[in-house]
Amino acid sequence: MLSIGTTFNYxxxxxxxxxxxxxxxxxxxxxxxxxxEHSGYLNVTGQRNLKEMMQDSGLQICxxxxxxxxxxxxxxxxSISLNALDLLKKxxxxxxxxxxxxxxxxxxxxxxxxxxxxxxxxLLKQVYSLLEYIGEKDIQLAIENLPSELINDLVYFxxxxxxxxKYGLCYDSSHDNLLSDPLAILGKYxxxxxxxxxxxxxxxxxxxxxxxxxxxxxxxxxxxxxxIGFEGIFLLEVEMQRSAFQEPQEFLNEAFKRAQILLK
Numbered sequence: 306m307l308s309i310g311t312t313f314n315y316x317x318x319x320x321x322x323x324x325x326x327x328x329x330x331x332x333x334x335x336x337x338x339x340x341x342e343h344s345g346y347l348n349v350t351g352q353r354n355l356k357e358m359m360q361d362s363g364l365q366i367c368x369x370x371x372x373x374x375x376x377x378x379x380x381x382x383x384s385i386s387l388n389a390l391d392l393l394k395k396x397x398x399x400x401x402x403x404x405x406x407x408x409x410x411x412x413x414x415x416x417x418x419x420x421x422x423x424x425x426x427x428l429l430k431q432v433y434s435l436l437e438y439i440g441e442k443d444i445q446l447a448i449e450n451l452p453s454e455l456i457n458d459l460v461y462f463x464x465x466x467x468x469x470x471k472y473g474l475c476y477d478s479s480h481d482n483l484l485s486d487p488l489a490i491l492g493k494y495x496x497x498x499x500x501x502x503x504x505x506x507x508x509x510x511x512x513x514x515x516x517x518x519x520x521x522x523x524x525x526x527x528x529x530x531x532x533i534g535f536e537g538i539f540l541l542e543v544e545m546q547r548s549a550f551q552e553p554q555e556f557l558n559e560a561f562k563r564a565q566i567l568l569k
Contacts, residue, residue: 307564308333308367308540310502312513314553315340319355323362329557331364333538335500336405338370346399347372347392355403367538368407368447368475368500371396377414378431379424379459390431394438401442407500409447409475412459421455425462436469447475447499450490452483452511457490464494477502477542479513482521488529495533502542503564513544515556516563527567539568 309331311322326334336344336355345351346369359366371393378389396408412428435446448464450457464474474494481487483506491498505519506512516523541560550556 306332306367306538307561307568308335308538309557309560310335310337310370310540310542311344312337312339312370313541313543313556313560314545315343317553319344320358323358323364325554325557327362327364329554329561331557331561333365333367333540335368335370335409335540335542336366338372338409339374341372346403347395352399352402359403366400366403366405367540368409369396369400369403369405371408371410373411373415375414376411378410379412379428380414381420381423381427386427386431390434393431393435397435397439397442397444400444406443407445407447407475409449409500409502411449411451412463413451413456415451421458424459428459428463429466432463432467432472436467436471439471445471445473445499447473449475449502450477450480452480454484457484460490461493464497473497473499475500475502477504478516478521478526479504479506479511479519479542482506482508482519483511487522488525491526491533492529495529495535498533498535498537500537501535501540503539503567504541504543510547512547513542514548515543515550515559516541516567518548523567530567539564 376389380386474497504513505521508520545556
């Protein structure tokens with residue numbers, strides 16, 4: 306099964322995106338956290354509209370990306386970390402309503418990379434609190450690797466310390482391509498892989514272009530990935546902005562075709 310993030314073009318309303326995505330061959334979508342107004346998944350009206358649109362589309366939601374701008378779940382400032390915790394709980398509630406199975410979140414705000422050691426125990430406490438909130442519900446938490454070795458130390462630490470079947474990894478290939486040792490995290494935690502953010506870049510920015518448009522070593526990726534035996538939904542988090550394909554349906558067609566190549 307193949308999924309694509311609604312992030313591929315926030316300028317296209319979700320109601321317009323869905324039939325295009327379905328016609329391409331995708332079975333699922335992932336709701337992006339970078340523009341909450343696009344889907345409205347955190348408010349009651351938006352959730353009801355989403356549920357109706359999803360039923361009409363024949364697609365399903367595989368995951369919800371929690372907001373990440375100025376959302377800092379591991380902040381040493383208690384008020385900030387508690388606000389982030391409350392927001393993540395709202396994401397869980399939304400996922401339950403929309404029958405999504407995975408919440409993807411960042412371990413820090415993208416604007417904050419300081420005091421990593423101080424954050425480690427805070428992150429553990431926050432994740433345990435979220436797991437307690439989930440309880441026996443059919444929801445899992447996926448922490449995402451970021452384009453920073455310093456921040457990814459937090460990711461490694463939490464995965465090493467939290468042995469829970471509902472806690473795992475969202476592997477982002479574009480983020481990984483900006484580091485000195487790509488694929489190390491996937492090789493180490495492949496058995497904890499819940500979902501993917503598959504895209505490419507040209508080695509300088511987090512472009513989120515289509516696979517094979519950039520410099521990521523896809524041959525090496527497929528060797529590591531297929532050893533894992535991943536049976537989940539293969540999710541692309543790609544964006545049109547810096548891609549060579551600027552017509553939406555052509556972009557979606559290329560995305561689907563390239564995802565199939567990687568899976569084969």
